[in-house]
Amino acid sequence: MDLGCGTGAGTFALLARFPEAEVTAVDSSADHLRRLREKAEASGAGGRVRTVRADLDAAWPGLGAPGLVWASASMHHVADPARTLRKVHELLMPGGLFAVVELAGFPRFLPEGGPEERPGLEERIHAASDRHHAALMPHRGADWDPKLTAAGFCLGGAPRLMPV
Ligand SMILES: C[S@@+](CC[C@H](N)C(=O)[O-])C[C@H]1O[C@@H](n2cnc3c(N)ncnc32)[C@H](O)[C@@H]1O
Secondary structure (H helix, E strand, C coil): CEECCCCCHHHHHHHHHCCCCCEEEEECCHHHHHHHHHHHHHCCCHHHEEEEECCCCCCCCCCCCCCEEEEECCHHHCCCHHHHHHHHHHHCCCCCEEEEECCCCCCCCCCCCCCCCCCCHHHHHHHHHHHHHHHHCCCCCCCHHHHHHHCCCCCCCCCCCCCC
């Protein structure tokens, strides 16, 4: 299952990595899901993908009992991560795996302090973006380990942290 799948970067990676598997792709955006379905049909994988439109902050539809849930850059979007993580824990089949990818911050594109003609431009943009997102997405950049253990998960796997 790809939770908060967007247009399916994770979905298609999962399909390629697990050629026998079916993937349920879940997102609140009808546009993202439509694009994902178009790509799945075009690549011949349409029969292995189920798209489900759902708001993870509301009541969840039946999503089955996946063996693997992948959530990339989506958990910081939900209003109540503790509730969402508990729901994922309930959903997974016993012994299942929950793979979470989250951001410590936005990637940098310019050298530190640059560019020459506008020194510190990217730092100012990041600061403005952080201020904007602080209210909208207070869980972006959070430490997810304690949230995961509180929801009942055992932590494992590597890497735990990757530089952005
Ligand atoms: C930053 S995108 C990540 C997309 C994809 N996982 C990726 O790695 O490319 C976050 C996704 O979460 C979805 N999302 C945000 N809030 C959601 C919610 N409450 N319920 C379901 N999906 C949500 C958005 O529509 C968006 O597709």
